[in-house]
Amino acid sequence: MLSVEEALAGILAQSNRLPSEAVSLMEAQGRVLAEAITAECDLPPFDNSAVDGYAVLSTDTESASSDTPVTLRVIGEVVAGELAEQQLLTGAAIRVMTGAPMPVGADAMVMVEDTRLGGGNTVQILLPARKHDHIRFRGEEVRQGDTVLTEGTPIYSTQIGLLARAGHGQVRVYRRPRVAVISTGDELIGIEEPTPPLGKIRDSNRYALGSMVQEAGAILHSLTHIPDDLEATEAAFRQCVDSGADVIVTAGGVSVGDRDYVKPVLEKLGRLEFWRIAMKPGKPLAFGQIGNTLFFGLPGNPVSAMVTFELFARPALRKMAGYPDNAIMRPIIAVTLSEPIPHTPPRREYARAIVTLEQSGFVATTTGNQGSSRLSSMMGANALIVIPEYSNGLDAGEQAQALLLNLK
Amino acid sequence: MLSVEEALAGILAQSNRLPSEAVSLMEAQGRVLAEAITAECDLPPFDNSAVDGYAVLSTDTESASSDTPVTLRVIGEVVAGELAEQQLLTGAAIRVMTGAPMPVGADAMVMVEDTRLGGGNTVQILLPARKHDHIRFRGEEVRQGDTVLTEGTPIYSTQIGLLARAGHGQVRVYRRPRVAVISTGDELIGIEEPTPPLGKIRDSNRYALGSMVQEAGAILHSLTHIPDDLEATEAAFRQCVDSGADVIVTAGGVSVGDRDYVKPVLEKLGRLEFWRIAMKPGKPLAFGQIGNTLFFGLPGNPVSAMVTFELFARPALRKMAGYPDNAIMRPIIAVTLSEPIPHTPPRREYARAIVTLEQSGFVATTTGNQGSSRLSSMMGANALIVIPEYSNGLDAGEQAQALLLNLK
Numbered sequence: 001m002l003s004v005e006e007a008l009a010g011i012l013a014q015s016n017r018l019p020s021e022a023v024s025l026m027e028a029q030g031r032v033l034a035e036a037i038t039a040e041c042d043l044p045p046f047d048n049s050a051v052d053g054y055a056v057l058s059t060d061t062e063s064a065s066s067d068t069p070v071t072l073r074v075i076g077e078v079v080a081g082e083l084a085e086q087q088l089l090t091g092a093a094i095r096v097m098t099g100a101p102m103p104v105g106a107d108a109m110v111m112v113e114d115t116r117l118g119g120g121n122t123v124q125i126l127l128p129a130r131k132h133d134h135i136r137f138r139g140e141e142v143r144q145g146d147t148v149l150t151e152g153t154p155i156y157s158t159q160i161g162l163l164a165r166a167g168h169g170q171v172r173v174y175r176r177p178r179v180a181v182i183s184t185g186d187e188l189i190g191i192e193e194p195t196p197p198l199g200k201i202r203d204s205n206r207y208a209l210g211s212m213v214q215e216a217g218a219i220l221h222s223l224t225h226i227p228d229d230l231e232a233t234e235a236a237f238r239q240c241v242d243s244g245a246d247v248i249v250t251a252g253g254v255s256v257g258d259r260d261y262v263k264p265v266l267e268k269l270g271r272l273e274f275w276r277i278a279m280k281p282g283k284p285l286a287f288g289q290i291g292n293t294l295f296f297g298l299p300g301n302p303v304s305a306m307v308t309f310e311l312f313a314r315p316a317l318r319k320m321a322g323y324p325d326n327a328i329m330r331p332i333i334a335v336t337l338s339e340p341i342p343h344t345p346p347r348r349e350y351a352r353a354i355v356t357l358e359q360s361g362f363v364a365t366t367t368g369n370q371g372s373s374r375l376s377s378m379m380g381a382n383a384l385i386v387i388p389e390y391s392n393g394l395d396a397g398e399q400a401q402a403l404l405l406n407l408k
Numbered sequence: 409m410l411s412v413e414e415a416l417a418g419i420l421a422q423s424n425r426l427p428s429e430a431v432s433l434m435e436a437q438g439r440v441l442a443e444a445i446t447a448e449c450d451l452p453p454f455d456n457s458a459v460d461g462y463a464v465l466s467t468d469t470e471s472a473s474s475d476t477p478v479t480l481r482v483i484g485e486v487v488a489g490e491l492a493e494q495q496l497l498t499g500a501a502i503r504v505m506t507g508a509p510m511p512v513g514a515d516a517m518v519m520v521e522d523t524r525l526g527g528g529n530t531v532q533i534l535l536p537a538r539k540h541d542h543i544r545f546r547g548e549e550v551r552q553g554d555t556v557l558t559e560g561t562p563i564y565s566t567q568i569g570l571l572a573r574a575g576h577g578q579v580r581v582y583r584r585p586r587v588a589v590i591s592t593g594d595e596l597i598g599i600e601e602p603t604p605p606l607g608k609i610r611d612s613n614r615y616a617l618g619s620m621v622q623e624a625g626a627i628l629h630s631l632t633h634i635p636d637d638l639e640a641t642e643a644a645f646r647q648c649v650d651s652g653a654d655v656i657v658t659a660g661g662v663s664v665g666d667r668d669y670v671k672p673v674l675e676k677l678g679r680l681e682f683w684r685i686a687m688k689p690g691k692p693l694a695f696g697q698i699g700n701t702l703f704f705g706l707p708g709n710p711v712s713a714m715v716t717f718e719l720f721a722r723p724a725l726r727k728m729a730g731y732p733d734n735a736i737m738r739p740i741i742a743v744t745l746s747e748p749i750p751h752t753p754p755r756r757e758y759a760r761a762i763v764t765l766e767q768s769g770f771v772a773t774t775t776g777n778q779g780s781s782r783l784s785s786m787m788g789a790n791a792l793i794v795i796p797e798y799s800n801g802l803d804a805g806e807q808a809q810a811l812l813l814n815l816k
Binding site for chain 1 (some may be wrong): 433434436437448449452453454459484487488489491505506507508509525543548550556564565566568569570571572573575578593594595599602603604606607608609610611612613614615616617618619622623628631636657667689701708710714739741742765767769779781782783784786787789812815
């Protein structure tokens with residue numbers, strides 16, 4: 001049997017970053033930058049005021065105090081978006097709004113709160129300005145041509161702002177993988193059908209895995225179901241490949257049963273690596289390729305399907321979308337167990353758990369019965385506790401490692 | 409001046425959950441459930457096998473071992489999706505696949521790995537089965553009519569699976585707020601225009617705030633810019649309200665300047681509460697309503713706009729979308745500072761920081777120069793360190809509180 005790490009390494013080695021494409025700025029959110037972005041001009045692009053107030057010559061204000069204000073003649077005003085028309089000479093002040101350009105000759109700003117209106121177009125300065133007070137200088141944040149974002153950066157709101165500031169209405173990002181999700185099994189009834197007759201059950205894998213595809217930042221290419229039938233299986237896989245799916249994810253049909261057609265069809269159309277992985281839930285995993293389409297044959301038990309998607313398919317999808325290494329895998333944290341967790345060697349186990357952040361650190365509590373058909377054991381789970389292969393069970397209060405899916 | 413808590417409490421008191429709407433199952437991802445969901449049938453709906461193997465009468469296998477196997481006649485097969493046609497009597501076995509119904513009369517499953525094929529339609533049982541081995545009993549996970557999801561539950565992939573299993577092709581969720589984003593200022597140049605002439609700068613707020621709206625799970629209703637003009641401001645606000653925006657977010661134009669038109673127009677069309685909040689960045693905040701549309705007038709400095717959106721607008725949007733209390737606010741964590749952070753009373757400061765999870769716990773490092781016009785100080789930031797109002801600065805190694813925006 002393979003270890004989880006061996007299987008994942010094999011999968012990531014075959015998961016290649018997709019080509020880039022140009023998208024509009026607001027569509028770039030959540031994508032990964034496929035080009036370096038440089039500043040189109042100095043930032044700020046010109047010396048400007050950081051406050052609403054008066055541009056002055058600092059030497060004019062040296063003796064100013066609220067008892068002995070310095071009176072200056074107001075010779076003009078500059079608002080944001082305009083240029084100062086006059087040059088500032090000694091004895092004068094120019095009113096300047098936040099973000100507006102500094103008038104030529106001025107070397108400091110006095111905040112409006114530190115002034116009083118005088119009579120006849122004058123202003124009283126109530127405290128001395130130091131040279132360069134409240135001025136943002138051209139290029140002090142970024143120089144024209146500087147790299148402001150590097151290739152491979154995930155794009156969130158700050159990056160959207162930085163791209164806008166660099167004048168990019170369009171941006172090159174890596175393409176997101178298109179993922180076809182297929183559930184298999186004669187016993188499955190979709191949500192569009194009435195209550196299942198005896199012997200049939202509602203399909204949940206198709207929808208839960210489709211949702212996980214979207215949560216991973218990939219595109220849900222299609223969502224289908226195939227019966228336990230050789231020809232239907234082959235036709236479905238061909239259809240996914242021909243319609244441009246980058247990845248096929250199936251649930252079920254990879255067991256040792258006579259009616260498990262996923263493996264034979266994958267072997268016929270492409271290349272199959274069938275792994276028994278030393279883990280629980282989710283021992284069997286069919287991985288391979290049909291042409292350039294990656295293939296994940298996940299087990300059919302709902303929890304096994306979701307956990308193996310999380311551990312193996314999600315990192316592949318993230319890598320294909322261009323995410324950097326630290327955004328491909330989930331964070332691994334140290335947790336203190338609030339309860340004992342039984343375990344029998346030799347398979348590593350992933351227990352669904354609720355992790356909360358307490359004064360003492362992260363505390364983990366399992367979601368109860370961990371049967372792999374119990375979808376409700378995923379309810380509220382925000383972490384997977386890693387129970388080592390040869391553990392004979394973990395005690396309450398013991399430390400363990402956990403994959404953090406999200407933090408509440 | 410108001411405290412951050414007072415301002416937020418005032419805002420949340422006026423942020424009402426929006427009405428519900430029906431959406432298709434796969435559109436429900438990331439939304440909040442507006443109805444309780446009950447099980448349409450027992451789960452599992454019938455006794456079924458947890459393994460591929462043979463249904464037996466456990467008493468028939470009491471003496472079985474690999475040296476002295478018990479030989480049973482195989483009288484049939486049940487695959488998933490079908491019903492057992494025969495009743496099991498002593499001396500017989502029925503092959504049953506994972507998930508398929510248990511035949512009447514059988515009380516245990518023997519895994520195929522614990523059997524050997526015998527001659528002439530027989531199977532050799534290699535170890536004794538205990539009563540109820542490997543059977544999943546009807547209703548052991550959920551009883552028909554039980555509540556499987558409560559109203560107010562955020563819907564992620566597990567919930568999508570549970571909704572599918574409960575037969576819900578459609579589901580009632582709370583409506584997401586439609587948010588109009590408007591940047592103000594004559595100095596701003598959009599991404600569709602060529603390099604800004606002297607005196608003008610690229611607008612980043614419009615796009616960064618638009619992106620934050622989407623990251624909060626809300627709908628970006630519109631993304632516009634208005635010049636510093638009374639009539640244009642009034643027309644823009646009316647247009648947002650008339651076209652059904654639930655929330656208007658503006659950036660800039662809320663200062664004390666003569667050309668700040670946001671407050672007078674809001675006062676004319678609706679109700680204004682203008683707050684000076686004891687925080688940095690982002691002291692001034694105009695909050696109010698025009699009809700039923702909530703209004704957030706954020707400051708114009710890029711960092712101030714993003715931090716005030718995070719602290720005040722995002723919680724309001726999350727509450728309107730129906731999120732429970734623990735998903736409205738960001739988690740607050742204790743961090744150890746890797747460096748000193750200067751501070752001058754009396755305003756609370758939010759320092760942009762990179763928080764990493766080390767052996768010792770969360771460690772925070774600021775993103776450098778914290779000038780509120782420096783959008784690049786948001787780069788990589790995944791947390792906001794809270795510097796208390798009356799602190800005279802924090803030391804390296806000191807503990808502080810931080811809002812965790814995301815965990816790398």
